[in-house]
Amino acid sequence: MAMWVEANIDGLVGPSHHYGGLGVGNVASLEHEGLPSHPRQAALQGLRKMQLVAELGVPQWVWLPPVRPRWEMLDRLGFHGSIGQRLARALQEQPRALSAAFSSAFMWTANAATVAPACDCRDARHHFTPANLIASWHRGWEAEERQADLRRFFGSGPCVVHDALPPLGPLRDEGAANHMRLSDDSGCVGLHIFVYGAIDEEVRGDWAFLPRQTRAASQSIARLHALDPQDVFYLQQHPQAISAGVFHNDVIATSHQNVMLHHARAFLDGEAELERLERRFLQRTGQPLIRRIISESELPLADAVRSYFFNSQILSPFSADRSHSAADRPRMVIVCPQQCQEIGTASRLVASLVQDPQIPIDEVRFVSVQESMGGGGGPACLRLRVWADATLQEAMPQGLRIDGRLVDRLTSAIEQWYPERLTLNELADPHVAQHIEQVSHRLRALIDPAGATQAQ
Numbered sequence: 001m002a003m004w005v006e007a008n009i010d011g012l013v014g015p016s017h018h019y020g021g022l023g024v025g026n027v028a029s030l031e032h033e034g035l036p037s038h039p040r041q042a043a044l045q046g047l048r049k050m051q052l053v054a055e056l057g058v059p060q061w062v063w064l065p066p067v068r069p070r071w072e073m074l075d076r077l078g079f080h081g082s083i084g085q086r087l088a089r090a091l092q093e094q095p096r097a098l099s100a101a102f103s104s105a106f107m108w109t110a111n112a113a114t115v116a117p118a119c120d121c122r123d124a125r126h127h128f129t130p131a132n133l134i135a136s137w138h139r140g141w142e143a144e145e146r147q148a149d150l151r152r153f154f155g156s157g158p159c160v161v162h163d164a165l166p167p168l169g170p171l172r173d174e175g176a177a178n179h180m181r182l183s184d185d186s187g188c189v190g191l192h193i194f195v196y197g198a199i200d201e202e203v204r205g206d207w208a209f210l211p212r213q214t215r216a217a218s219q220s221i222a223r224l225h226a227l228d229p230q231d232v233f234y235l236q237q238h239p240q241a242i243s244a245g246v247f248h249n250d251v252i253a254t255s256h257q258n259v260m261l262h263h264a265r266a267f268l269d270g271e272a273e274l275e276r277l278e279r280r281f282l283q284r285t286g287q288p289l290i291r292r293i294i295s296e297s298e299l300p301l302a303d304a305v306r307s308y309f310f311n312s313q314i315l316s317p318f319s320a321d322r323s324h325s326a327a328d329r330p331r332m333v334i335v336c337p338q339q340c341q342e343i344g345t346a347s348r349l350v351a352s353l354v355q356d357p358q359i360p361i362d363e364v365r366f367v368s369v370q371e372s373m374g375g376g377g378g379p380a381c382l383r384l385r386v387w388a389d390a391t392l393q394e395a396m397p398q399g400l401r402i403d404g405r406l407v408d409r410l411t412s413a414i415e416q417w418y419p420e421r422l423t424l425n426e427l428a429d430p431h432v433a434q435h436i437e438q439v440s441h442r443l444r445a446l447i448d449p450a451g452a453t454q455a456q
Contacts, residue, residue, distance in 0.1 A: 003390075006187070008061065008383040010053075010384075011109040015039050016039070016422070016436045017039040017107070017371065019037050019375060022100060022105075022136060022138040036422065045372065047414070049382065052365060056317040057318030065443065066145045068437065070141060073097075073100065087428040091424070099427075103138040105139050106145065106146070108381040111131050112142075112175055113175050117387035119387075119389075129173075130163075132167050133175070143167075172211075174213050180193040180254070181193070189285050191231045193235060194233070195218075195267070196214055196234065197212060197236070230280065238265045246305060252304060259292075262294065265296065298352075299349050307339045307342075311377075330361075331361070332362060336350055339373065341366050399448060400447070410447065
């Protein structure tokens with residue numbers, strides 16, 4: 001039986017990383033609006049996190065930043081003239097449009113797509129659907145870029161890269177941030193959980209922010225991916241969670257293989273569906289699902305959002321190298337943002353999970369992704385999970401697989417080309433804008449010349 005491992009694709013933070021405050025329902029994004037950002041530090045923090053994952057033996061790839069600013073976006077919004085005129089007018093008349101044109105939110109690749117491996121799909125093909133991201137206007141422009149990235153990686157063999165769902169309000173889709181896959185140890189048997197906020201066009205409810213995912217969108221993706229309906233589960237986000245700043249499911253729940261962790265207020269009236277999930281998991285895998293409910297007393301909802309505990313990554317070390325003895329490695333490692341060390345409730349929760357003999361998480365690593373956290377993205381936001389067998393891994397661009405040499409090359413480029421500090425006003429400077437535009441072109445020419453040629 002083939003082994004399926006959870007490969008990761010992270011988006012490298014772009015040189016235009018700034019705090020525009022454009023994230024709908026994203027408390028961190030709103031709180032940091034207008035503050036100076038540090039693109040160089042942000043990119044290096046994300047790269048170090050990728051390096052850690054790769055050193056744990058997990059297959060790790062990187063997507064390079066798409067070109068910013070998006071001049072065609074400014075043109076379509078009526079900002080014409082010279083570069084300086086377009087930038088100055090956008091800053092004066094509609095600064096959020098300027099921010100959106102320079103957005104580096106693509107770095108959060110958990111929103112790039114929803115993925116289903118061939119072993120789960122009735123047509124025995126790998127399926128990828130880029131998210132339309134229409135709930136936030138600065139991200140709704142990303143779908144075509146990410147579709148191109150997906151086709152660069154998965155454009156041959158038994159793979160299907162779908163178009164994003166139509167850009168309609170009732171079909172709002174935010175990708176893998178609202179999707180979880182549970183599996184047996186081999187990764188061959190998978191169950192899919194789709195989490196949504198609203199049914200379709202419904203926007204009324206007991207929430208402070210617009211729900212970003214609809215059930216109609218999730219159901220459409222399940223059909224496109226040819227998933228067995230018996231292996232698909234739908235859970236609705238709790239309105240209290242959305243109102244507290246849980247704009248995606250991965251801020252309030254997480255999973256890896258046979259482990260599922262979620263807050264007591266993650267889902268609305270979800271017990272019947274969760275019980276069906278547990279029964280089906282036992283039936284399909286022969287082992288019980290390890291589902292741990294985190295109570296409000298253990299981790300208050302506000303602390304869950306502040307710490308981003310649920311946006312930690314749970315990994316199986318050396319999953320790509322089965323030659324290591326199981327006795328020589330932890331069963332699972334949880335990679336947490338450093339805020340989980342600093343916030344008492346989160347720190348105690350992490351310690352209790354590692355000490356719990358019923359939970360196969362044996363080790364914790366804390367990482368600093370502070371610049372990403374300022375925009376509302378923890379470690380798991382920065383990666384897209386792709387369940388891959390050896391054949392699929394070999395077909396992915398090896399030049400973009402993280403190893404020591406690639407880390408060194410990217411580090412050198414980031415330190416040389418990325419701005420140390422940025423504000424929105426500085427993005428309106430034509431010289432800054434043109435420099436940022438050139439950085440993305442240079443990175444692609446240096447690191448991925450084949451991809452740069454395809455993009456042209």
